Amino acid sequence: MSATNAITEKQLDTRSIHTTNTVRDSQRSGRRSLTRRDCLRTGLLGAGAAGLAWLAGGRPTTLAQAAQGRNLPALKITDIKTILTAPAGIRLVVVKVTTSEPGLYGLGCATFTQRARVVETAVEKYLKPFLLGKDPTRIEDIFQSGFVSSYWRNGPVLNNALSGVDMALWDILGKRACLPLYELFGGKCRQAVDVYRHASGNTFAEVEDRARKFMEQGYRHIRVQAAVPGLATYGARAGDPPPKNDDTRTWEPKPYCRMLPKLFEHLRTKLGDDVELLHDIHERVPPILGMQLAKDLEPFRLFFLEDPFSPEDIGYFRHLRQQTTTPIAMGELFNSPHEWLSLVTERLIDFIRVHISQMGGLSKARKMAALCEFFNVRTAWHGPGDVSPVGHAANVHLDLAIPNFGIQEAREFTAGEREVFPGCPELKDGYYFANDKAGLGVDLDEKAAAKFPIQDDPPFDYNWGNVRRKDGTIVTP
Numbered sequence: 001m002s003a004t005n006a007i008t009e010k011q012l013d014t015r016s017i018h019t020t021n022t023v024r025d026s027q028r029s030g031r032r033s034l035t036r037r038d039c040l041r042t043g044l045l046g047a048g049a050a051g052l053a054w055l056a057g058g059r060p061t062t063l064a065q066a067a068q069g070r071n072l073p074a075l076k077i078t079d080i081k082t083i084l085t086a087p088a089g090i091r092l093v094v095v096k097v098t099t100s101e102p103g104l105y106g107l108g109c110a111t112f113t114q115r116a117r118v119v120e121t122a123v124e125k126y127l128k129p130f131l132l133g134k135d136p137t138r139i140e141d142i143f144q145s146g147f148v149s150s151y152w153r154n155g156p157v158l159n160n161a162l163s164g165v166d167m168a169l170w171d172i173l174g175k176r177a178c179l180p181l182y183e184l185f186g187g188k189c190r191q192a193v194d195v196y197r198h199a200s201g202n203t204f205a206e207v208e209d210r211a212r213k214f215m216e217q218g219y220r221h222i223r224v225q226a227a228v229p230g231l232a233t234y235g236a237r238a239g240d241p242p243p244k245n246d247d248t249r250t251w252e253p254k255p256y257c258r259m260l261p262k263l264f265e266h267l268r269t270k271l272g273d274d275v276e277l278l279h280d281i282h283e284r285v286p287p288i289l290g291m292q293l294a295k296d297l298e299p300f301r302l303f304f305l306e307d308p309f310s311p312e313d314i315g316y317f318r319h320l321r322q323q324t325t326t327p328i329a330m331g332e333l334f335n336s337p338h339e340w341l342s343l344v345t346e347r348l349i350d351f352i353r354v355h356i357s358q359m360g361g362l363s364k365a366r367k368m369a370a371l372c373e374f375f376n377v378r379t380a381w382h383g384p385g386d387v388s389p390v391g392h393a394a395n396v397h398l399d400l401a402i403p404n405f406g407i408q409e410a411r412e413f414t415a416g417e418r419e420v421f422p423g424c425p426e427l428k429d430g431y432y433f434a435n436d437k438a439g440l441g442v443d444l445d446e447k448a449a450a451k452f453p454i455q456d457d458p459p460f461d462y463n464w465g466n467v468r469r470k471d472g473t474i475v476t477p
């Protein structure tokens with residue numbers, strides 16, 4: 001026997017002892033032992049009897065056992081596909097990764113709603129042939145190799161495609177281990193996830209009224225946006241149909257900058273000091289006006305002011321930090337670590353606010369959260385309607401497990417979304433609650449999804465790219 005083989009056998013023997021002890025320790029401590037019965041009760045084995053193959057013998061299954069494959073067969077990726085659906089009228093892209101274990105699959109959010117078909121192509125024509133036959137439990141290696149498989153990288157299409165796969169692999173690992181993802185991530189740091197909702201209106205009174213309704217429902221954090229008469233104000237025109245591709249909407253920054261401090265003065269007077277108020281500038285004003293606004297809003301003690309600058313103007317954050325103590329959130333358009341690293345390490349923002357599928361998925365978001373922890377930057381993952389319920393579940397599992405959670409943007413899921421995605425996170429008393437099913441805990445009913453096909457004409461909401469100044473100059477979204 002060669003020396004190499006001897007070492008390998010010794011290592012295997014050590015792992016065997018460790019595994020046995022792990023099972024015994026778990027049983028002795030009374031910790032939740034995830035038996036076949038538990039998994040059946042929680043609905044984990046969606047495929048019924050077909051899924052029992054990966055719980056051989058009905059003995060307690062631990063992550064260590066799964067990792068070694070001692071009682072479980074080796075896993076392979078057998079299929080990867082995208083499911084495009086719009087149960088709330090918003091194009092969603094979900095990736096489904098199927099494995100060689102009967103009934104064991106994972107779901108991931110790859111929603112880039114403005115370019116849904118391009119992400120579909122990136123997954124099915126490029127990632128699928130690269131990954132078929134590989135071991136889905138090698139999540140980090142698949143992320144790293146998938147990331148460089150295109151050579152050109154760090155863009156929103158490929159990041160979303162990779163995120164869909166990455167999230168699905170974490171879902172598979174959780175299901176195989178019979179653990180919700182928040183447990184795989186280290187366990188709960190909190191019982192539920194504090195969230196904020198959007199109160200928008202054409203007048204200050206409308207915004208106040210909507211904010212009061214949320215407060216009555218138990219919400220403690222509310223994002224407020226008001227329209228500027230005659231202008232296409234971000235966040236204040238819910239329900240308008242999109243324009244034709246050559247119809248423009250008009251926007252001027254200065255009337256908005258004059259209006260906003262008055263809105264906050266009104267709301268603080270009417271709603272009091274306890275409620276936490278947030279606002280999104282949405283990179284709509286020149287940087288110097290964004291800085292002025294942050295100073296003007298300081299007396300109203302915002303929870304955070306979001307996106308005062310566009311990603312192209314991040315150099316302004318150093319100047320902003322010296323001017324005001326208004327807390328700053330930034331990041332939903334970020335793709336690459338090069339865009340956000342200096343903002344965190346130089347302590348120039350208070351909340352990192354990325355769209356997790358946009359920046360590459362759960363694997364990358366976990367590292368981002370860990371780095372932010374050491375600089376006391378808190379998280380505020382992007383969570384509007386163009387994040388699928390699968391993506392919202394990923395946000396919530398991470399929110400539960402990281403120490404530096406800040407706040408979560410939340411959504412009341414529609415009846416259609418609940419039908420297509422059984423197991424959506426639940427909203428109660430201003431908190432998101434995850435269920436305790438294994439993995440992400442949310443499923444996708446493909447027959448129900450087919451009842452809500454995405455629209456290809458128009459292929460996306462033409463409001464994007466059609467906002468201009470009065471003189472015709474294009475404005476960032």
Ligand code: MG
Nearest residue numbers: 280306307332
């Ligand atoms: Mg935003």
